Amino acid sequence: SQKIEQNSEALNIQEGKTATLTCNYTNYSPAYLQWYRQDPGRGPVFLLLIRENEKEKRKERLKVTFDTTLKQSLFHITASQPADSATYLCALSTGGGNKLTFGTGTQLKVEL
């Protein structure tokens, strides 16, 4: 069966440290993968997109890697801040156009 799995438990880290979130998938061959941030009671907000032929993408304190052999993406937030506390979702392109299927999400909490 097809699955997209993220760290199932909440991730608590100390301010200033690097947070690393994982996204593993099975029985998909996505052309690209995206990461979103979602705050409670709000819609997701786009962060980064990485294509199947790209290994790594960076944007400010964010870095995403994409390993199509391992079927895994890693999402890093460096120098984390309490304001980074949120749920982070990975999403795979799974159909025509812009259709996305989302992972289970990881709740990140950055503590002082």
Added chain:
Amino acid sequence: GAVVSQHPSRVICKSGTSVKIECRSLDFQATTMFWYRQFPKKSLMLMATSNEGSKATYEQGVEKDKFLINHASLTLSTLTVTSAHPEDSSFYICSASPSGQYNSPLHFGNGTRLTVT
């Protein structure tokens, strides 16, 4: 840019009534919009793809007669939950991306919290 507005943000209705949720792209045209449903502490589940000027495409297991979708213009899609029941209570979120942009990020509305009593 690329703002998606969803209305209402919260709605409470009685069992058996119908509720309409609107999703508007404010500064771009969207040939396709997507409707998701999210349960507490769970991920987004795609319900259907809304296509301007044609019928929506529903995901497996989603009742098309229960969740009516209309995409009458390039900036507006509506989701109507018909004959709502308590189990329909959920967080409904729409998304869109500008027409002609493929393999691009989705822009989400801020969701509608539906409570059926």
